[in-house]
Structures are given as C-alpha cells and as structure tokens.
Amino acid sequence: MKQKHYRRFLLLLILLSAATFANAQNITGRIIDEQSQPMPFANVMLVNRTDSVFIAGAVTKDDGTFNISTDKQDGLLKVSSVGYILMYIDARQGNVGDIQMQPDTQTLGEVVVKGYA
Numbered sequence: 001m002k003q004k005h006y007r008r009f010l011l012l013l014i015l016l017s018a019a020t021f022a023n024a025q026n027i028t029g030r031i032i033d034e035q036s037q038p039m040p041f042a043n044v045m046l047v048n049r050t051d052s053v054f055i056a057g058a059v060t061k062d063d064g065t066f067n068i069s070t071d072k073q074d075g076l077l078k079v080s081s082v083g084y085i086l087m088y089i090d091a092r093q094g095n096v097g098d099i100q101m102q103p104d105t106q107t108l109g110e111v112v113v114k115g116y117a
Contacts, residue, residue: 027068029096031060031079034103038064042081042101046091049075 027046031039044066045057055075058066077089077096084101 025070025073025093027070027077027091027093027096029066029077030064030098031066031081032064032098032100033084034100036098036100038062039081039084039101040064042066042079042084044068045078045080046070046072046075047078048072052076052078 029044031042031044033039038060040060040062042060042064043057044060046055046068047053048055055072056068056070058068060066073093075091077087077091077099079087079089079099079101081101083104085104087099087101089096089099
C-alpha cells in the first residue's frame with residue numbers, strides 16, 4: 001500500500017515540475033556598443049511595465065549575450081552599463097536581437113586632490 005502512495009506522489013511531483021517548466025520563457029539578446037562590439041558585464045533587468053518592479057535579471061557574457069528565464073509575458077528590459085545611457089526596451093518572448101548602447105557624454109567636473117604630510 002505504501003508503494004502505491006509513493007508512486008502517486010512521484011507522478012504528482014513530475015507533473016508539477018513539468019507544468020512549471022512549460023510556463024517559463026526565455027528572453028535572449030546581445031548588447032553591443034556604439035562600434036557594434038559586444039559589451040561584456042552589462043546589466044539586463046526585466047522590470048514590470050506599470051511600476052518598474054524587478055522581475056528577473058542577467059549579466060551579459062563575454063560575447064555580449066544574455067538569457068533571462070521568466071514566466072511573465074511582457075515587461076521592459078532595463079539595460080545599463082557604466083559610461084553608457086540607461087535604456088528601456090520592450091521585452092517579448094524569444095530573441096530581442098542586438099541592443100546598441102550609446103555612450104553617456106556627461107563628464108565629471110574638476111577633481112582636486114590635496115595631500116598633507
């Protein structure tokens with residue numbers, strides 16, 4: 001009798017895990033700079049369209065590619081990297097293609113360092 005309950009439990013566990021994986025989708029793409037070179041270590045976040053709440057995120061690989069696995073059907077991709085303008089892209093299931101970042105032209109003002117002995 002215990003073996004029968006064990007088999008039912010195992011079958012239920014397999015069905016639940018299969019349903020979880022069936023709902024997940026992948027959002028993939030590649031981040032490139034202004035000279036169409038891949039940008040490693042850029043931050044890519046999927047945020048809620050209405051209130052910008054974080055859903056999922058990834059960091060780009062050496063070749064500039066990213067892969068975000070989520071069960072959400074829509075949202076915005078928030079792409080950021082130091083020295084580049086923050087970008088928001090409509091997120092859709094599948095490959096979003098190449099996202100080209102633009103350099104941020106703002107520079108810091110003068111910095112004076114003083115040392116005392």
